[in-house]
Ligand code: KG4
């Protein structure tokens with residue numbers, strides 16, 4: 001079964017063709033990072049406009065790379081939430097048009113579900129797929145969630161962040177240390193080169209008795225320590241080597257809590273496998289730390305499929321097919337538990353007008 005995936009929930013315009021929920025035939029991602037960089041974060045209106053400019057070329061490229069035409073497709077899977085409303089509307093409207101024009105079935109996909117099921121991509125053999133039940137740690141710029149997966153479409157969110165997402169914390173700390181945006185990969189690289197200095201050890205928020213996470217205290221502690229070191233330094237600049245030390249201390253704290261809670265969830269639920277998915281799953285140190293602590297195998301998406309992409313949307317549309325009519329609506333605050341249910345937001349006349357009314 002051939003599925004075209006379309007993803008526009010945040011700042012990546014992406015399209016991909018996936019066969020049977022596993023084989024990635026094409027995976028095209030047009031990133032807007034350079035456009036948003038100077039604002040230090042994603043600007044929703046700019047994101048929508050960039051999606052409009054890119055979407056038809058991205059979809060066209062994905063079909064060409066996969067060497068398929070619209071007539072070969074069995075379905076189109078599109079992200080309906082969670083995400084930025086204007087951005088989601090571009091992808092879903094485009095998908096509706098394609099579906100109507102080519103007579104291809106439309107399937108709605110939850111973005112987080114796409115991440116959760118992304119370890120299935122890239123395999124041909126059922127034997128290398130993660131055994132269920134699985135605990136998935138979803139860590140990205142907008143999300144930090146610990147999810148029990150008993151079957152595609154059957155999810156229990158055990159815990160989530162009560163403040164910043166893990167990737168967001170990486171990005172903010174990257175800015176604090178004067179590293180380029182996005183902070184995640186740059187903080188990881190700085191930490192790799194930096195010496196671990198026990199005198200700059202950072203706090204951990206364990207929130208014992210729950211699977212929730214918190215990173216804002218760590219961020220505040222980093223900010224305080226960096227300011228203190230700056231004040232002591234000549235010319236107010238961090239001394240050479242301090243950036244690496246701070247990056248290593250921050251990463252140690254994040255990796256400790258993420259891997260600790262992931263391992264605890266596996267032990268307490270008796271899950272058969274674990275996975276780390278989402279942009280932060282690119283981080284080798286966090287994966288290594290998790291592997292050390294886990295009693296089951298750790299799965300992660302294949303290269304290039306951790307950060308936002310549309311192959312994971314096509315994959316989720318295969319494993320949990322939620323066929324929708326053309327009148328379905330986006331849901332910017334969609335919750336993962338809803339992904340297992342057939343009920344989907346359907347637009348009613350006047351909905352759009354109401355949404356645009358001032359509060
Ligand atoms: O999944 P993703 O591409 O987009 C969202 O849905 O947010 O995740 C992007 C996030 C950014 O915060 C980025 O800094 C982080 O993933 N990230 C990393 C690494 N690579 C990307 N964080 C830590 N270490 C990395 N190597």
Ligand code: ZN
Nearest residue numbers: 115140278308
């Ligand atoms: Zn994402």
